[in-house]
Amino acid sequence: MAGCELEEKERFWSELDEVMESIPTGERVVIGADFNGHVGEGNRGDEEVMGKFGVKERNLEGQMAVDFAKRMDMAVVNT
Template sequence: MAGKSREVAEMMITRGVDILCVQETRWRGNKAKEIGGGCKLLYSGADENGRSGVGIIVNTELKEKVVEVKRSGNRIMKVKLMLSEEVLNVISAYAPQAACTEEEKSMFWRELDEVLTSVSEEERVVLGGDLNGHIGTDRRVISRIHGGLGMGERNEEGEGIIDFAVAFDMALINTFFMKKDYVTYRSGGRESN
């Protein structure tokens, strides 16, 4: 995100995006700041090595409806908005990568579980994040949460994502629509979409 915030705000305005969850912001601290075009970034900062960090960007209209910001370390944050007829909780999450320890991964999923269970059942929840797993295209038994348009082969982390979605009765929305086949990350001969 460093140096790209104005560009992101312009993209949100151009594409009509009201709320955007961002991960790996690499900004330090727990703050909120205007980033241009009336958009406001609320973020939970990077670790001591300048890694991780999550944020939620809201447009001009919605920034006045934010009533609560809860930060859970540098990988999870929740913003609560009071809309005219409902309460919306937006969660931005960034799961530890495959190279991280099992302890780090378990702690992340426990913290995310705590954040989600703290939300009243009468309130709506949207989770936007990079959960660092491949859920594949197989939707047997879980067609209610998986639309069949995932990418690649399901891995262990993907199994965890599916189990989490089932436990919280959530749908993996990005599996319900076609996406361009593109690579978002390359390192050491490995790629991810």
């Protein structure tokens, strides 16, 4: 998602939300992708979706990944 305009990134996350909502409840989902996001060190109130041992500062793409995980009741792991 590096080099994409914000509008395109927002559209991507919206479409991914729609895909996730189409998956039957109770199914396990693993998303493996490089979103060029840094979720950052510490979890700043995001304990329900991630641990505190990240690297660097959180960037926009990292925040979008964390927000997605919260919406979908998922976890951010192995960034």
